[in-house]
Amino acid sequence: MSYLEHISTPEDLRKLSVEQLPALCEELRHFIINQTAQHPGHLGSSLGVVELTVAIHYVFDTPHDKLIWDVGHQAYAHKILTGRRERFNTNRQFKGLAPFPTPKESEYDAFVAGHASNSISAALGMEVADELQGIRRNVVAIIGDGAMTGGLAFEGLNNASSADNDLLIILNDNNMSISGSVGGMRTYLTHLQTSRSYNTFRYYTAKVLSKLGLLDDRRRRDIIRKNNRLKMKLTNQQNIFEGMDIRYFGPIDGHNVLQLVRVLKNIRNMHGPRLLHIHTVKGKGFRPAEMEADIWHAPGLFDKKTGERLVKSVKGQPPLFQDVFGETLLELMRSNSNIVGITPAMPLGCSLNIPMKEFPDRCFDVGIAEGHAVTFSGGLAKEGLTPFCNIYSSFAQRAYDNIIHDVAIQKLNVVFCLDRAGIVGEDGPTHHGAFDLAFLRPIPGLTIASPFNEHELRRLMYTAQMPGSGPFVIRYPRGRGVLTDWRCPLEPVRIGTGQVIKSGKDLAILSIGPIGNIALNAIKEFEDLYPMYSIALYDMRFLKPIDTAILHGVGTEFDRIITLENGCVTGGLGSAVAEYMSDNNLHPELRRIGLPDEFIQHGTIPQLLEICGMDSEAILKAMADMLVSPKRQDDENNNSRSR
Numbered sequence: 001m002s003y004l005e006h007i008s009t010p011e012d013l014r015k016l017s018v019e020q021l022p023a024l025c026e027e028l029r030h031f032i033i034n035q036t037a038q039h040p041g042h043l044g045s046s047l048g049v050v051e052l053t054v055a056i057h058y059v060f061d062t063p064h065d066k067l068i069w070d071v072g073h074q075a076y077a078h079k080i081l082t083g084r085r086e087r088f089n090t091n092r093q094f095k096g097l098a099p100f101p102t103p104k105e106s107e108y109d110a111f112v113a114g115h116a117s118n119s120i121s122a123a124l125g126m127e128v129a130d131e132l133q134g135i136r137r138n139v140v141a142i143i144g145d146g147a148m149t150g151g152l153a154f155e156g157l158n159n160a161s162s163a164d165n166d167l168l169i170i171l172n173d174n175n176m177s178i179s180g181s182v183g184g185m186r187t188y189l190t191h192l193q194t195s196r197s198y199n200t201f202r203y204y205t206a207k208v209l210s211k212l213g214l215l216d217d218r219r220r221r222d223i224i225r226k227n228n229r230l231k232m233k234l235t236n237q238q239n240i241f242e243g244m245d246i247r248y249f250g251p252i253d254g255h256n257v258l259q260l261v262r263v264l265k266n267i268r269n270m271h272g273p274r275l276l277h278i279h280t281v282k283g284k285g286f287r288p289a290e291m292e293a294d295i296w297h298a299p300g301l302f303d304k305k306t307g308e309r310l311v312k313s314v315k316g317q318p319p320l321f322q323d324v325f326g327e328t329l330l331e332l333m334r335s336n337s338n339i340v341g342i343t344p345a346m347p348l349g350c351s352l353n354i355p356m357k358e359f360p361d362r363c364f365d366v367g368i369a370e371g372h373a374v375t376f377s378g379g380l381a382k383e384g385l386t387p388f389c390n391i392y393s394s395f396a397q398r399a400y401d402n403i404i405h406d407v408a409i410q411k412l413n414v415v416f417c418l419d420r421a422g423i424v425g426e427d428g429p430t431h432h433g434a435f436d437l438a439f440l441r442p443i444p445g446l447t448i449a450s451p452f453n454e455h456e457l458r459r460l461m462y463t464a465q466m467p468g469s470g471p472f473v474i475r476y477p478r479g480r481g482v483l484t485d486w487r488c489p490l491e492p493v494r495i496g497t498g499q500v501i502k503s504g505k506d507l508a509i510l511s512i513g514p515i516g517n518i519a520l521n522a523i524k525e526f527e528d529l530y531p532m533y534s535i536a537l538y539d540m541r542f543l544k545p546i547d548t549a550i551l552h553g554v555g556t557e558f559d560r561i562i563t564l565e566n567g568c569v570t571g572g573l574g575s576a577v578a579e580y581m582s583d584n585n586l587h588p589e590l591r592r593i594g595l596p597d598e599f600i601q602h603g604t605i606p607q608l609l610e611i612c613g614m615d616s617e618a619i620l621k622a623m624a625d626m627l628v629s630p631k632r633q634d635d636e637n638n639n640s641r642s643r
Contacts, residue, residue, distance in 0.1 A: 010057040037304040042073030044283040053077035055260035065138040066110040070119030072100030082108035092426040094603030114430020117150025144172025149367030161244040250277030326351030350390040374402035381412035393421040393433025415464040421475035422566030428602030438571030450513035454486035462490040496545035504536030511564040522619035555586035569594030
């Protein structure tokens with residue numbers, strides 16, 4: 001490397017001549033490809049914004065000027081240019097670089113950017129805060145990769161169009177969001193609108209009119225509207241931004257770093273909200289990623305020379321839970337013509353692509369719009385269909401009101417399949433599905449279930465689509481299940497019932513979901529170490545309605561109970577069990593195991609389960625503490641003497 005190795009901060013970048021920037025972009029692109037080939041991450045999106053990232057840091061005075069990335073997987077080049085190149089090989093690894101921008105990691109990361117569509121609102125808030133505090137700096141929102149389909153983005157645009165602000169929005173359009181043609185007249189107007197002389201004349205004219213009292217806010221907006229209408233007539237095109245009185249520039253080639261630098265310099269100090277629209281190619285510079293953007297969004301390990309993805313052999317291994325969902329939904333759709341599938345922009349991630357091939361007219365990818373996905377599903381259900389709405393658990397948080405207002409109140413039979421529930425691994429705190437059990441449990445009329453294994457997932461899906469089931473939630477984790485022979489007959493499960501996985505007499509473990517399999521392994525190890533004890537394991541299967549027969553039996557027969565869930569320990573299964581015992585005057589010793597009351601960092605799933613005290617070793621220790629610890633033995637001996 002002739003340039004990149006000498007850049008530790010954007011200040012070093014700004015020492016280069018503008019003519020050297022194309023070569024730097026090529027070095028940066030090759031660096032990202034080399035790194036992600038060995039250390040998997042989000043490849044396609046970051047390759048698409050190399051030139052934009054270089055241009056932004058070249059033109060703006062970061063970190064004084066603030067950049068808000070949306071979505072965060074566009075930000076690898078940003079990280080590399082802002083002092084993290086030497087550590088980039090630790091990206092997404094335990095105690096390594098965070099998977100997405102976070103202010104905890106760098107002063108160049110102005111805002112957390114794990115989910116999509118928040119950049120405009122956050123940037124507007126920061127820009128207005130600066131204005132109120134007399135701080136002069138630029139605030140830039142970089143939104144792209146489909147994030148403009150999110151409703152929050154349009155709420156931010158609406159507010160930006162009416163508030164007094166100087167926000168700059170850069171729309172990275174890689175044909176996953178808004179597209180538009182680049183014609184001769186449009187190119188001419190782009191040069192005209194962004195030229196220094198044109199905008200200097202425009203600015204001083206407005207200043208003179210304001211001093212004369214001829215340009216109040218109403219007249220200024222009238223002039224902007226007339227200017228926008230003139231441009232629409234000249235180009236025979238229109239766009240939503242100009243309709244919202246936001247100055248619009250573009251579209252321009254997002255891979256021409258020299259043009260980007262020129263345009264950004266010219267619009268940098270303009271007043272009022274404005275939007276620069278650029279066209280980019282996702283995966284730019286790596287042919288396989290350009291050809292199959294979805295697959296190369298996060299491809300895992302790959303050969304950087306041949307483009308071959310180095311997929312680990314799965315022969316003889318249990319399937320991914322998401323694939324069991326996709327295959328089972330396909331079976332159900334074949335037998336029930338009322339079933340439809342919905343996903344907010346994740347057909348590959350949740351395996352809705354499996355039934356989508358056979359039933360393209362009954363499967364809907366609605367874009368990055370979780371709230372819409374839920375309410376759209378409610379509308380489908382209201383008219384007699386049975387939607388299976390698949391949303392990642394952490395993304396479902398964004399649709400909480402829709403679940404309550406548009407589905408639960410009307411008792412509509414929408415089946416919410418919450419993928420990636422619990423610890424998800426390397427994507428970190430913005431993506432862990434920690435809270436769904438707790439935030440869904442208070443909603444009246446909602447059925448909440450989690451399968452012990454793949455067979456149970458299939459049975460729960462079959463149960464959920466039966467008439468009269470009402471709103472139904474099925475949560476399952478990222479990764480593989482436990483059964484290689486995972487196909488089984490599709491048959492119903494009685495709602496609100498759990499099952500005895502293993503009998504015992506000294507201690508009972510109540511679990512929900514596949515994490516119960518970890519408990520089963522821990523029990524075997526414990527009973528091998530302490531054969532004088534026997535441990536019972538109950539798969540509660542339903543959090544709501546919870547199996548009160550099991551709870552009553554366990555509460556009266558056992559003095560010691562452990563609850564186990566792959567979700568936050570506050571408000572979930574453990575809380576439900578504690579509430580039942582208290583309400584029914586039962587007083588067993590209760591220990592709750594789940595995610596602690598903190599945001600969990602990124603790392604592999606086994607690493608995170610260990611640090612959260614949820615792995616097999618931690619469960620074994622909890623059983624030993626409750627039954628065989630020295631303190632326990634002393635307490636029991638003292639109780640015996642007192643009796």
